[in-house]
Amino acid sequence: MVFVLEQQEGKELRELEPKEHILNIKQLDIYYGNDHAVKDISLDIEKNAITALIGPSGCGKSTFLRAINRMNDRIPGARCEGSILYDGVSLLDKEIDISALRKEIGMVFQKPNPFPKSIKDNITHALKFHGITKNKKRLKERVKESLQQAALWDEVSDRLDASALSLSGGQQQRLCLARTLALRPKVILLDEPTSALDPISTGKIESLLMKLKKEYTIVVVTHNMQQAARIADHIAFFYQGELVEQGKTEQMFNHPTEKRTASYISGQFS
Numbered sequence: 001m002v003f004v005l006e007q008q009e010g011k012e013l014r015e016l017e018p019k020e021h022i023l024n025i026k027q028l029d030i031y032y033g034n035d036h037a038v039k040d041i042s043l044d045i046e047k048n049a050i051t052a053l054i055g056p057s058g059c060g061k062s063t064f065l066r067a068i069n070r071m072n073d074r075i076p077g078a079r080c081e082g083s084i085l086y087d088g089v090s091l092l093d094k095e096i097d098i099s100a101l102r103k104e105i106g107m108v109f110q111k112p113n114p115f116p117k118s119i120k121d122n123i124t125h126a127l128k129f130h131g132i133t134k135n136k137k138r139l140k141e142r143v144k145e146s147l148q149q150a151a152l153w154d155e156v157s158d159r160l161d162a163s164a165l166s167l168s169g170g171q172q173q174r175l176c177l178a179r180t181l182a183l184r185p186k187v188i189l190l191d192e193p194t195s196a197l198d199p200i201s202t203g204k205i206e207s208l209l210m211k212l213k214k215e216y217t218i219v220v221v222t223h224n225m226q227q228a229a230r231i232a233d234h235i236a237f238f239y240q241g242e243l244v245e246q247g248k249t250e251q252m253f254n255h256p257t258e259k260r261t262a263s264y265i266s267g268q269f270s
C-alpha cells in the first residue's frame, strides 16, 4: 500500500490517508494468436480517481482496458497471462462469473452504441438482464437516477419512449454512460469515449467524469492530451505494448522521466 507523505510547515512528515487501489494488475501479457499485444504490464489503479491510458495507435491501450472486464474473451485467439486483482479477487480465474463482473466493471465504447430501443428501455433492459429488478416503480426510479447522473435527464425527461437513435451523438454517448451507471458499477472503463463527439458534448462528458469519480473509479483511453491533462489524476503511457511510464498527471506532463513520454506528450509522434 502506498502512503503519501506531506511536509507541513514546521511539522514533521506525517502520514496521510493511504491511497487505495481497487485494481492491481501484475505482469499482464496479452496475445492475439502469436502477436504479443500487451507485454508484462504491472499497474495499480487508484480508487475514486481517473486514470488515463495514453500512447500511439496500436500500442495496446484498448487491449489492456478490455482485459479488465474480460472483453477480450470474445475475441477468438486472444489470451491473457498474469494477474488482475479487483478488490483482491482474481479476475482472470476461469470460474469468474463474467456477467457479474461486467456489472461491477462497466464499459463505454468509442462509438455510442445504444440499443435500437426507446431511451427508457436502454436502461431498463440492462436492469432486467442482470436480474436487478422488474418492479415498475423501481425501474422508473433507476431510469431517472441514472439519466440524472449522466446529465441527460433534463434533455430527455419528456420523451423517454422515443427511440435512442433519435438522440444526437453526444446524447447517445451519455445514454450509454447512463446505461452503465444504472447497474451501479464500481469501475467504469471508457475507450476513447469522446473521439466521435463535438467539443461541447466532449466538455459535457469530461465534466461528468470529473463528478462521477467521487463515486466511481474511472479508467479512460484517450488520444487527446488536453483531455488527459484536464481530467486525469494518473496517466499511464503505453508504447509498443509496454508500459513505459506511469504517474500523477502533473508529474507526467511536467517532469516525465522517460524521453519517449516527453516526446509523445509534446506531440512529436502520434
Ligand SMILES: Nc1ncnc2c1ncn2[C@@H]1O[C@H](COP(=O)(O)OP(=O)(O)OP(=O)(O)O)[C@@H](O)[C@H]1O
Pocket (backbone or CB within 6 Å): 032, 035, 037, 055, 056, 057, 058, 059, 060, 061, 062, 063, 064, 075
Ligand atoms: N481483435 C484483434 N485481433 C487481432 N489483433 C488485434 C485485435 N485487436 C487489436 N489487435 C492488435 O493488438 C495491438 C494493440 O491494439 P490495440 O487496439 O489494443 O491498440 P490501441 O493502443 O488501443 O490502438 P488505438 O489507439 O489505435 O485504438 C495492435 O497490433 C492490434 O493490431
